[in-house]
Amino acid sequence: MKEAKRMRVLVAEHADASRAEIVRLIESDPGLRVVGAVRDGQAAVDFLLAQKADVALLDVHLPRLDGFEATRRIMASTPLPIVVCSGVSNAADATIAFRALEAGALACVEKPVGGGDALRARMAHLLQTVRLMSEVKVVRRRREPGPPRPAGRAAAAPRVVGIGASTGGPPVLQAILHALPRDFAAPLLIVQHISPGFLHSMASWLGETSGMPIHIAAHGTVPLPGHAYLAPDDFHMGVDAGGRIVLSREPPENHVRPAVSFLFRTMAQYSGPGAIGVLLTGMGRDGAEELRRMRDAGATTIAQDEESSAVHGMAGAAIALGAAGQVLPAERIVPALLALVTGGP
Known part of the structure; x- marks a missing residue:
């Protein structure tokens, strides 16, 4: 019987130990396959210009290009579903994560760190989110928002x-x-x-x-x-x-x-x-x-x-x-x- 096609995942994570753990986690899922593991944002952009992937998992805090800039360049050149990975306790990282969503990333997940039930829950959520990207249609980046609209007329009745x-x-x-x-x-x-x-x-x-x-x-x-x-x-x-x-x-x-x-x-x-x-x-x-x-x-x-x-x-x-x-x-x-x-x- 023909083996079901596995989703091809690119992982970009700056810390060697974390990158290895994320790769092991993704490879543990029979429906997922890591096709590349890089340590910086520019390497992620370059990888996707040369090779194919179905989804990219990007750390927000990457050398050379951070998660936002890497997302922006990927969506401009080789658009695909992007999941950004961030530590929620770090306000700066979370800000980059939402800028990445604005640039075209589709989801943000918490890094699978810690221990016990909390770690297991984060790992399960990361895997589920990556798997769900198979159902996502890539929408090329929307137009940059224009200036806010001028004030409108008052409503006759509140709604x-x-x-x-x-x-x-x-x-x-x-x-x-x-x-x-x-x-x-x-x-x-x-x-x-x-x-x-x-x-x-x-x-x-x-x-x-x-x-x-x-x-x-x-x-x-x-x-x-x-x-x-x-x-x-x-x-x-x-x-x-x-x-x-x-x-x-x-x-x-x-x-x-x-x-x-x-x-x-x-x-x-x-x-x-x-x-x-x-x-x-x-x-x-x-x-x-x-x-x-x-x-x-x-x-x-x-x-x-x-x-x-x-x-x-x-x-x-x-x-x-x-x-x-x-x-x-x-x-x-x-x-x-x-x-x-x-x-x-």
């Missing part, structure tokens, strides 16, 4: 915008938040699936690059127009009848917590026609059925189209269910939100 995203989501979120005007007349509640420990760095990166106030959501907060609120690690986020943010430790939904499904379900129940639901790129089906509930409750619903999605899983499932009132490329989502909330482009 709330809920956004759900997973794989490939952070750069799309960044582009949306950057392009919205500073007086955008609705709060944005965001559930982004991301590796544990990276949320605070993502919030800082989004705030610095978009100019919008970004908050880690707190239970009981009344969300403010023109502010974005991220669901905290390991908590579902939703809204109550008074429009306040609700955090919950109810069981995971669709194997994740926070889940987009929880946010959209509460918005369907309590916000109804006063809500907008947006489902972006991501693996799986999280939020798809609940986006349909939002539409049935009178909310406006938007799903990202396949062409601009890194993974058309969640949004694709919503479209198949008839949950999306509009199916839009990433760059047309902001004009749609402005038309809905401010009554103009």
Whole structure:
């Protein structure tokens, strides 16, 4: 019987011992094969110009070219799915990781360091993330964001915008938040699936690059127009009848917590026609059925189209269910939100 094709992985890690451990870990998976192991970013770029790989795993702290610059050059010359590996306790490394996501990397994972259950969990997550890259379509790097839009007109009625995203989501979120005007007349509640420990760095990166106030959501907060609120690690986020943010430790939904499904379900129940639901790129089906509930409750619903999605899983499932009132490329989502909330482009 013919042997199943193994994914070809390039590993770039500056520390010899860590590189050897990561290579051993990847080779332990029968579906993965290391085709190259290099110690710096320029070597990773050069390797991919000469040889083929299906996915690259890049340390953020590389000699010659760091993870961001290596990602930028790879996506310009030999684009492929890139996973960046960072220590979450190092703020500088985490910042480079999110700049790499902005440049085209699709996921960031915590370095498999430490011991005991924590180490085993990090190792399993790294392997799972690399394996999932086989389902990812490479989207060549988006256009650099332009200047923020000027202020729009005040909304006739306040609304709330809920956004759900997973794989490939952070750069799309960044582009949306950057392009919205500073007086955008609705709060944005965001559930982004991301590796544990990276949320605070993502919030800082989004705030610095978009100019919008970004908050880690707190239970009981009344969300403010023109502010974005991220669901905290390991908590579902939703809204109550008074429009306040609700955090919950109810069981995971669709194997994740926070889940987009929880946010959209509460918005369907309590916000109804006063809500907008947006489902972006991501693996799986999280939020798809609940986006349909939002539409049935009178909310406006938007799903990202396949062409601009890194993974058309969640949004694709919503479209198949008839949950999306509009199916839009990433760059047309902001004009749609402005038309809905401010009554103009």
